[in-house]
Amino acid sequence: MTGDTTPYWDACRRHELVVQSCAACARRVHPPAAECPSCGAADLAFAPVSGDAVVHTFTIVHRAFVPAFRGREPYVLAWVDLAEGARAFGQVVECPPEQVRIGMPVRVTFDHDDLPQWRPA
Numbered sequence: 001m002t003g004d005t006t007p008y009w010d011a012c013r014r015h016e017l018v019v020q021s022c023a024a025c026a027r028r029v030h031p032p033a034a035e036c037p038s039c040g041a042a043d044l045a046f047a048p049v050s051g052d053a054v055v056h057t058f059t060i061v062h063r064a065f066v067p068a069f070r071g072r073e074p075y076v077l078a079w080v081d082l083a084e085g086a087r088a089f090g091q092v093v094e095c096p097p098e099q100v101r102i103g104m105p106v107r108v109t110f111d112h113d114d115l116p117q118w119r120p121a
């Protein structure tokens with residue numbers, strides 16, 4: 001992530017998902033950036049999103065390479081398309097890994113570390 005991500009993490013601590021919105025072209029930008037990747041404008045403001053998304057693609061992790069995730073296998077990591085039009089990353093929870101599908105509706109939820117995760121909608 002580049003740019004000032006403080007508002008994003010502050011919102012996560014409130015269990016609220018916010019995504020930048022470009023003042024010049026209205027594109028939603030995520031992960032947080034200093035400039036709009038579409039038009040180059042630097043006027044990006046964080047705004048809440050619904051938390052509704054669909055699974056764009058995913059992988060089932062059978063061997064965690066991140067120590068904090070060891071013992072949780074198998075688990076699912078996914079890119080999801082937000083209803084507002086940006087793509088976000090996170091773990092899919094509350095669903096057996098073999099039941100996750102591309103196009104599956106999901107909704108944001110937050111874990112005990114205040115990280116956004118995705119559960120079946």
Ligand SMILES: [Zn+2]
Pocket residue numbers: 022023024025026027036037038039040041
């Ligand atoms: Zn823009």
